[in-house]
Amino acid sequence: MDQNGSGGDADNFDWDTEDELEIDNYAIASRSGVSLTNGEAVLGTAEVSSSADSPNSKLIDHFVGMGFSQELVTKAIEENGEENSNLILEALLQYSASSLASSSNSKLIDHFVGMGFSEEMVLKAVQENGEGNTDTILETLLTYSALEKSAPVQQHADSDDFSSDCEGNFLDDFTDIDSSSDTEEIINPGSDEESKLLYLTKMGYSEAEASVAMERCGPDSSIAELTDFICAAQMAKAADALFPVEDRKPFCNGSNYNKRRNLGYDLWKRKKQMKLEKKLLNEDDDALHLPNPMIGFGVPTEPDLITQRTLPEATVGPPYFYYENVALAPKGVWSTISRFLYDVEPEFVDSKFFCAAARKRGYIHNLPIENRFPLLPFPPRTIHEAFPLTRKWWPSWDPRTKLNCIQTCTASARLTERIRKALEAYDGEPPLNVQKYVLDECRKWNLVWVGRNKVAPLEADEVEMLLGFPKNHTRGGGMSRTDRYKSLGNSFQVDTVAYHLSVLKDMFPGGINLLSLFSGIGGAEVALHRLGIPLKNVVSVEISEVNRNIVRGWWEQTNQRGTLIDIADVQELNGDRLEQLMSRFGGFDLVVGGSPCNNLAGSNRHHRDGLEGKESSLFFDYCRILDLVRCMQRNQ
Numbered sequence: 001m002d003q004n005g006s007g008g009d010a011d012n013f014d015w016d017t018e019d020e021l022e023i024d025n026y027a028i029a030s031r032s033g034v035s036l037t038n039g040e041a042v043l044g045t046a047e048v049s050s051s052a053d054s055p056n057s058k059l060i061d062h063f064v065g066m067g068f069s070q071e072l073v074t075k076a077i078e079e080n081g082e083e084n085s086n087l088i089l090e091a092l093l094q095y096s097a098s099s100l101a102s103s104s105n106s107k108l109i110d111h112f113v114g115m116g117f118s119e120e121m122v123l124k125a126v127q128e129n130g131e132g133n134t135d136t137i138l139e140t141l142l143t144y145s146a147l148e149k150s151a152p153v154q155q156h157a158d159s160d161d162f163s164s165d166c167e168g169n170f171l172d173d174f175t176d177i178d179s180s181s182d183t184e185e186i187i188n189p190g191s192d193e194e195s196k197l198l199y200l201t202k203m204g205y206s207e208a209e210a211s212v213a214m215e216r217c218g219p220d221s222s223i224a225e226l227t228d229f230i231c232a233a234q235m236a237k238a239a240d241a242l243f244p245v246e247d248r249k250p251f252c253n254g255s256n257y258n259k260r261r262n263l264g265y266d267l268w269k270r271k272k273q274m275k276l277e278k279k280l281l282n283e284d285d286d287a288l289h290l291p292n293p294m295i296g297f298g299v300p301t302e303p304d305l306i307t308q309r310t311l312p313e314a315t316v317g318p319p320y321f322y323y324e325n326v327a328l329a330p331k332g333v334w335s336t337i338s339r340f341l342y343d344v345e346p347e348f349v350d351s352k353f354f355c356a357a358a359r360k361r362g363y364i365h366n367l368p369i370e371n372r373f374p375l376l377p378f379p380p381r382t383i384h385e386a387f388p389l390t391r392k393w394w395p396s397w398d399p400r401t402k403l404n405c406i407q408t409c410t411a412s413a414r415l416t417e418r419i420r421k422a423l424e425a426y427d428g429e430p431p432l433n434v435q436k437y438v439l440d441e442c443r444k445w446n447l448v449w450v451g452r453n454k455v456a457p458l459e460a461d462e463v464e465m466l467l468g469f470p471k472n473h474t475r476g477g478g479m480s481r482t483d484r485y486k487s488l489g490n491s492f493q494v495d496t497v498a499y500h501l502s503v504l505k506d507m508f509p510g511g512i513n514l515l516s517l518f519s520g521i522g523g524a525e526v527a528l529h530r531l532g533i534p535l536k537n538v539v540s541v542e543i544s545e546v547n548r549n550i551v552r553g554w555w556e557q558t559n560q561r562g563t564l565i566d567i568a569d570v571q572e573l574n575g576d577r578l579e580q581l582m583s584r585f586g587g588f589d590l591v592v593g594g595s596p597c598n599n600l601a602g603s604n605r606h607h608r609d610g611l612e613g614k615e616s617s618l619f620f621d622y623c624r625i626l627d628l629v630r631c632m633q634r635n636q
Contacts, residue, residue: 056082068092105131117141143418146437199223205230229331290327294360296347300374300499308369315342315366319587319633321626322367322500322524324492324594325619327360334362340623342366347500351493355379356386357403357446357466359493368503375498375530379468383448386466393449397435403446403458406467408489410457411445423453460484467523468494468530470554474521477549487547492523492594498531504590511536511562513585515629517570517593517622518542522551524592535560537585541567541593570621578628587633591626595619 059082063073072095073088080087108131112122125140193214200210200223213226221229295302297309323341327334327348334346341364351359354374380386382401384394419438423430430438438455441447447455458466460481464473467488474484501524504512511534516524519542528535538555542548548566555564565581567573582588595618 059085059088063088063092068095108134108137112137112141115141117145121145139414139418140421143421146418147422147434196223196226200226200230290348290360293353294327294348294350295353296349296363297369298372299349299353300378301353309345311366312343315344317366318589319629320365320367320504320590322363322365322497322590322592323622324361324363324497327362329362337362337619338364340619341626349496351496352402354493354495354499355466355468356381356383357406357493359405359496361493361496363500365500367500371503371506372499373502375468375495375502375527379466379495387448387462390448390450393451393454395429395449397429398439398442398449400439400443403466404443406446406458406463406489408486410485411441411447415441415445416447416455416457419447419455420453460488463488467491468498469521469523469526473526473554474550477546477553479546479550483546487521487544487550490596491520492527494523494527494530497523498527501527501533501590502531504528505531505533508533508589510534512589513537513587514539515588515591515625516540516542517591517625518595518618519547519551520544520594521547522554525551526554529558529560534562536562537565538562539565539567539581539588541570541573543569570618570625573621573625575628575632578625579632582629582632588629591629593622595622 056077059077060070060073063076064070072092076088076091076095080091105126108126109119109122112125113119117125121141121144122137125137125144129136129140197207197210197214200213201207205213209230210226213229214221217226217229321341323337325337327350338344338346344364344366346362346364348360348362351357351361356379383403384391384401419441422434422437426434429435442455446458448458450456460474461471463485464471469488469491474487479487512528513536514524514528516522516538519525519540522540525535525538525540540548540551542551545568548568552564552566
């Protein structure tokens with residue numbers, strides 16, 4: 001279009017060339033949300049109507065043709081006059097930008113309201129953080145939401161009675177976790193029976209199930225223990241009529257020993273699992289009741305609580321065996337474990353009596369229980385003994401003296417930031433609902449105070465110390481930070497295990513031959529070494545390569561003089577392989593192990609299949625190998 005042609009009114013707008021006119025119109029249209037057809041400038045195609053006589057009318061039509069509303073154009077002309085088209089255009093652009101911002105703000109609010117947050121809460125979060133940072137807005141909303149859900153008044157139990165032994169997943173507040181690993185779930189117990197029943201019904205359980213669980217588990221049981229009981233009862237009830245009752249028949253007897261020891265692994269395992277299912281799902285009695293306090297046959301503070309027990313005659317004497325798994329397992333699991341391990345009574349122990357962290361575990365063994373002694377020096381028994389620098393920042397309203405069970409994952413920076421924000425709003429002591437929110441998260445994730453309003457998860461080195469391992473035990477060897485937390489969370493608590501194994505020191509002054517199944521990071525080996533029991537020959541069976549590297553590295557760094565043999569898979573350890581090893585070493589003095597607890601853990605709701613689950617069924621391998629060892633040594 002010629003500058004001086006029929007569109008000569010453009011002269012009044014201070015544009016010099018056709019190209020500049022088209023470019024400016026394109027920019028204006030883009031910023032104001034106006035679309036252009038075929039890339040043409042609106043002004044070039046929207047000429048002033050021939051019926052419009054006045055310059056004002058032509059000016060209005062011109063800007064309306066650019067996509068602005070007539071009302072806005074009229075307002076801009078009234079405010080800036082007809083002569084200054086640049087000011088009119090700037091005003092129109094400002095009106096448009098303001099309108100777009102308002103629309104954007106509305107969409108942002110609608111977005112978060114659609115996520116379930118209240119409009120009032122969203123407006124407050126947007127005002128505090130600005131519209132541009134949606135991540136920060138979301139974090140603030142999550143903090144508000146958590147605080148809103150916290151009860152305004154509730155007393156808090158000390159963490160000593162606040163832990164459960166389970167491994168499962170949390171969705172938003174964890175980091176460095178393997179998707180298949182199991183984590184601890186810790187739910188705050190209600191203040192009384194009524195509140196617990198209400199909590200369970202809100203979780204979806206029937207009132208009858210909740211009432212029975214309360215009656216059988218006791219009024220002091222935690223929510224986690226109650227849900228464990230209900231879940232296990234449901235699983236048992238669902239399959240109760242599937243299998244007839246059948247007594248366990250021993251795998252090994254003298255006349256059939258040579259024939260049985262070479263049976264195929266798969267056939268053996270199928271038979272064992274079938275027998276397990278028949279027994280587990282038709283138990284007439286309930287799950288074994290866990291003792292309270294959970295001190296087994298004695299702990300260092302009360303060593304003479306129980307001075308004797310009766311072992312089945314067939315289990316007395318070497319070879320000794322020692323088996324560990326989580327205490328809070330589904331109904332019938334520990335009864336079944338006991339039955340398959342020669343009807344030996346389990347010993348349930350919480351490691352909070354040995355260190356500053358709880359760890360509820362069950363142990364089945366044929367070791368003597370007299371003349372046990374603890375490792376020295378004693379490990380820290382409280383949080384402040386373990387982490388004295390935290391005392392400066394520890395608030396008076398946090399009553400914890402013990403940490404909960406060490407998990408296979410750790411809390412995220414996102415969670416600790418939310419806690420900081422929740423506390424910063426108050427100069428003094430926060431209100432009770434804020435205290436409850438913070439304490440629940442601290443207990444769940446074992447957070448400690450490292451600054452004013454600042455909590456942090458335990459570092460891997462600190463977890464090593466709590467579990468009784470030497471410093472940097474899990475460092476290196478190809479082990480990532482994620483691997484360290486996972487391996488430590490699944491390991492023995494060394495001080496607890498060493499207390500049980502201490503009776504072997506006088507029995508084997510010249511050293512011990514150890515078969516370590518599911519060795520992990522070598523908790524049993526470390527315990528025996530710290531007790532001063534020489535490790536003559538160790539066969540370590542562990543599927544994780546990084547864990548095997550850790551044990552091998554520890555073996556070399558501690559200048560062990562014995563022989564360490566690594567085996568990757570328990571299925572490789574058949575009768576022939578065992579016979580070769582035992583001929584070489586002259587047999588094993590101790591068979592120790594703790595098969596995976598993935599399908600037993602309390603918070604594992606998706607595949608909590610008991611001992612017949614994919615991972616936890618490896619318990620059968622422990623039984624199989626132990627049977628073979630005992631039979632071979634008796635027939636030597």
